[in-house]
Amino acid sequence: MELRQLTFAMAVAEAGSFTAAARRCHLSQSALSTQIAQLEAELGVRLFDRTTRRVVLTEAGRLFLPTACRIVELADELRAQMSAHAAGALRTLRVGSTQTATRVLDLPAVLGNLRRRHPGARITMTAGPSTELLGAVADGSLDIALAGAVSPPPDPRLVFHPLSSPEPLVAIAPAATSRAETGSATLAELAASGPFIEFHAGSQLRTTVDALFRDAGLHREIIFELGQITDVARCAAQGLGTAVVPRAFTDGLDLVDAVILEIEDRPALTIGAHTRRSDRTAMVGAVLELFDNPGSR
Structure with missing residues (x-):
């Protein structure tokens, strides 16, 4: 045939x-x-x-x-x-990524490998909240946005490609938190553990954490709102309050009067790529291929 x-x-x-x-x-x-x-x-x-x-x-x-x-x-x-x-004509790849996606996907390593495999390519990258990044993909300002899954999908022109296993959300809480010795806590126990340190309002992580406590009928006091998840984690690690962050941000933390706890409801974020349904450019395909074939990174 x-x-x-x-x-x-x-x-x-x-x-x-x-x-x-x-x-x-x-x-x-x-x-x-x-x-x-x-x-x-x-x-x-x-x-x-x-x-x-x-x-x-x-x-x-x-x-x-x-x-x-x-x-x-x-x-x-x-x-x-x-x-x-x-022809060496692979066009510019315009990437947007949230802080969580950059950390979970090890994005610098992926883009570095892409550059080595396609030395003629030009790669640009911007960071921002998922709402802004997805809007930029929808209107053509970005080729790909790396962020968490959004339900319901924010725009019918977009398609989501999961790129990793769900990333667990964990708590960094004062060492005196009830049941801290067990390595886990309920949302109610976390809400009672003291004031909270949060990522800035409007971000996908903040929206997710707010929804967890709201749906459980729980109130928490927020004393810090920060623009970097690493700063959220570091402040919580110093015992300044409780924080809920992706597990990837707890690696190597210097814990002072604080512990890392599993959350018993096991909330998680699914990280992936948002692209336009109509977009089949070589560069977008090349970066997705790297994620589909981890051994090639």
Whole structure:
């Protein structure tokens, strides 16, 4: 089965005529008929019913056509990607990332590997809250936003690609917190442990943490609102208050009168890439491939 035979079959299905399809494919009608016959023989089915007035798809043909179209489409995408790569013409990749995504995905390492694999590429990166980044992808200002999953999806033009296992949220709390010795705490115990240190309002992490306590019918006092999650974690590690952060931000913390606790409801963030549904550029595909194949990083 050859790619051109799939293309010929698509042309016949669209034109509804071997004569019109032959003109479109720049073939004689007999040559086109021969190619379709060879394809049908290889597949072991008849793709078209031929009448004196029109050619129509058989049941097998209707099953065949969508997959054939997708194969041809993928082949066209592959040609475009390889042509761009060979010409050193992979365009700029504009990346946006939240603080959590940058830490969880080890984004500098991923982008460094992308640069080594595509030395002609230009990569730009910006950090910000997920709402701003997703809006920038939707309007075309960014190619890809690395952030947590959002439910419901904020824009029908966007598609989400999960890139890691769910990232647990953990608590950094005063060592005197009830049941601290067990290594875990409930939301109610955390709310009772004292004032809270939080990431700034409007961020996805803050929205998630607020929802956890609100849905549990719990109030917490907030004394610090900071712009960096690392600062949130470090302040909590010094015993200045309780914080709920992604586990990745607790690595290497110097704990002073504080402990790291699992939250019994086990909340987590799913980190991934938000792209436009219509975007199939080579650079976006290249960065997603790195995440799909961790061994290539």
